[in-house]
Amino acid sequence: MIVLSTVRREERLMTSWVAIDFETANSLRGSPCSVGLAKVKEGEIVEEWSTLIRPPDGRDHFDAFNVGIHGITANDVEDAPRWPEVVERIVQFVGDTPFVAHNAAFDMGVLAGACEASGLPVPDLRFACTLVIARRTWTGLLAYKLPVLTDALSIDLPHHHDAGADARAAAHVMLAALKRQGTPALADLLAAHKIQMGSYRDGVRRGSLYRGAPPRKPFPDANPNAGPDNPFYGLTVCFTGSLPGMTRNEAADRIAGLGARTVDNVTQAVDLLVVGHVPPHLLAPGAKKTGKLAKAESLRDNGHGITVIDAEEFHELLAVAEG
Numbered sequence: 001m002i003v004l005s006t007v008r009r010e011e012r013l014m015t016s017w018v019a020i021d022f023e024t025a026n027s028l029r030g031s032p033c034s035v036g037l038a039k040v041k042e043g044e045i046v047e048e049w050s051t052l053i054r055p056p057d058g059r060d061h062f063d064a065f066n067v068g069i070h071g072i073t074a075n076d077v078e079d080a081p082r083w084p085e086v087v088e089r090i091v092q093f094v095g096d097t098p099f100v101a102h103n104a105a106f107d108m109g110v111l112a113g114a115c116e117a118s119g120l121p122v123p124d125l126r127f128a129c130t131l132v133i134a135r136r137t138w139t140g141l142l143a144y145k146l147p148v149l150t151d152a153l154s155i156d157l158p159h160h161h162d163a164g165a166d167a168r169a170a171a172h173v174m175l176a177a178l179k180r181q182g183t184p185a186l187a188d189l190l191a192a193h194k195i196q197m198g199s200y201r202d203g204v205r206r207g208s209l210y211r212g213a214p215p216r217k218p219f220p221d222a223n224p225n226a227g228p229d230n231p232f233y234g235l236t237v238c239f240t241g242s243l244p245g246m247t248r249n250e251a252a253d254r255i256a257g258l259g260a261r262t263v264d265n266v267t268q269a270v271d272l273l274v275v276g277h278v279p280p281h282l283l284a285p286g287a288k289k290t291g292k293l294a295k296a297e298s299l300r301d302n303g304h305g306i307t308v309i310d311a312e313e314f315h316e317l318l319a320v321a322e323g
């Protein structure tokens with residue numbers, strides 16, 4: 001049985017943690033094909049490790065969409081270690097410290113899904129999300145995709161979707177947030193922003209979520225029984241551009257099942273704008289934007305809390321929300 005130590009060592013909780021990033025072979029959450037880890041102690045990255053992974057049987061097909069994102073193919077992982085060996089190494093690497101990830105719900109879901117697909121228990125673990133933290137720390141940005149955020153913070157990210165590079169970048173984002181808050185302690189940063197530490201305990205997941213906002217409500221034409229902690233619950237969403245693998249109507253139906261509604265135009269009612277494809281540099285502050293993106297930026301500049309995500313982020317959020 002794989003178990004992370006549950007001993008609470010407060011000093012280590014405060015200043016030590018491990019950033020993690022997965023790439024996946026397909027849309028199934030338990031299909032990791034690479035992982036990167038960056039260990040932080042006392043404000044410094046002290047150790048890194050990454051590897052390709054042969055995904056678990058039944059989840060080992062490679063979709064063109066995913067290959068187009070990270071460039072990893074089935075041939076690349078033919079001789080790579082299997083998940084049981086990789087998760088043992090991950091457990092040894094992290095010890096009893098928390099994980100940190102950019103969109104941690106996705107990465108922790110990949111870890112849990114791969115364990116389930118391999119007939120292994122999900123390790124007891126804790127995690128914090130740099131995406132959730134960034135939205136509370138740097139409130140003026142239109143988008144929080146990792147390359148947009150690293151560009152805004154002057155953090156080096158030479159190869160986005162290289163798992164090792166992304167883990168290192170996520171570590172630097174967290175370090176920048178800690179520095180901005182004026183604390184070396186992860187627990188203090190989470191408390192200041194009213195963000196709970198996520199966890200898996202005995203296979204039960206608790207998300208790393210912002211708890212300072214009033215509860216959202218589903219819309220009358222959406223699923224009233226949707227889980228309130230899923231990332232689409234109670235949101236008004238607008239789409240622009242094409243989404244790989246699904247039509248806009250299909251996308252609208254899927255998020256309606258998660259408690260969201262879809263509208264045709266960007267207005268003050270919109271919480272989330274999903275763009276089919278946009279180069280990350282066009283989402284940066286000061287970049288020239290047109291159409292719905294320009295309208296979203298104008299609303300954001302006037303204090304409205306609209307956020308922009310691309311097709312890749314939308315697919316990741318669906319994977320998280322639909323389990």
